[in-house]
Amino acid sequence: MPTISKALLNSVEQLAGQAGEAIMQVYRRGFEVELKADNSPLTEADKAAHVRIARGLQTLTPKVPILSEEDTQSFKGANAEGLYWLVDPLDGTKEFIKRNDEFTVNIALIAQGKPVLGVVVAPALQLTYLAAEGLGAFKVNADGQWQAIQASLPPQVGRPWRVLGSRSHPDPRMAAWLEALGEYETQPMGSSLKSCFIAEGKADVYPRFGPTSLWDTGAAQAIVEQAGGQVVTLDDQPLSYANPQQLLNPDFIVWGQRTSEKCIETRK
Incomplete structure (x- = not known):
């Protein structure tokens, strides 16, 4: 190695x-x-x-x-x-x-x-x-x-979640997920920059519904995780690259640091 x-x-x-x-x-x-x-x-x-x-x-x-x-x-x-x-x-x-x-x-x-x-x-x-x-x-x-760089802690009460979304790949499931999240503000953005902004602490969460491939996420996931954040599937498992014959990712969420009860509740 x-x-x-x-x-x-x-x-x-x-x-x-x-x-x-x-x-x-x-x-x-x-x-x-x-x-x-x-x-x-x-x-x-x-x-x-x-x-x-x-x-x-x-x-x-x-x-x-x-x-x-x-x-x-x-x-x-x-x-x-x-x-x-x-x-x-x-x-x-x-x-x-x-x-x-x-x-x-x-x-x-x-x-x-x-x-x-x-x-x-x-x-x-x-x-x-x-x-x-x-x-x-x-x-x-x-x-x-x-x-x-370091990912941000979840927002304190009174501050909205800073949510990043795909600029070119909208998905109707996003609305329901955001409603469960609580108060939020959204910013569209392209490419793996969304995850990098989470790692840098410029945003709190990036939910991704719809198809992505392994190469879309691998590099940014390494950055997010080393900055204290997480990239997880909807059942809260780390996004895995163990089977590269399966090129498509499942839906996933990119979080900053996850320490609050509110953060735990929103992912259920």
Whole structure:
């Protein structure tokens, strides 16, 4: 198993940053949009970022297989140690096409079904979040320094829940869930940035109803968990990556720190 270290995390951060640069080259000059077999959009930027990341990870950890959204066929499963890289070269392709800047590069290391390292880069917004088990969770500030981040405690009485929702994937079940939550205010947002904002303490909860894939959540989950938050299914089990042949996630909730009775009640 590669040693989970600051050096490894730094290498993955640099690789995600390079993929972000490749994406921005396409973003600035215009692009055509294809449709994949599932009718999801694909652009030249998705492909360029995938190639950059796949080559970099193969050099960095040649014995760790890679599951990327843009190359699921080459992935034959985790290695003998239960390890694999989980990659979304361009998360939020719809946001990329809309040119609202809310798209990310996601790279996670999965060990025994759990994300133990994650990097999320939002190149158009110049935001980077990263975390690793035993090291903590960080946001990279303007001068390139890692600043530790922590998820917020649940809101005190009198303050509404700060809820993040999907910008491009609304779901009617959200309304019923929010009604049970109590007083709240919502903000729509694209890509894995929603989970990163939970990790940073900028929001309290992100409920996700409807389809997502493993690569949409792995990197951000590592960041949320190392920042003291949780990513759990509706029956309150951690979102798992132990069966990568099952590419779709169940519905899930991203919480900040969960210590209050109110927080416990809302998830029943």
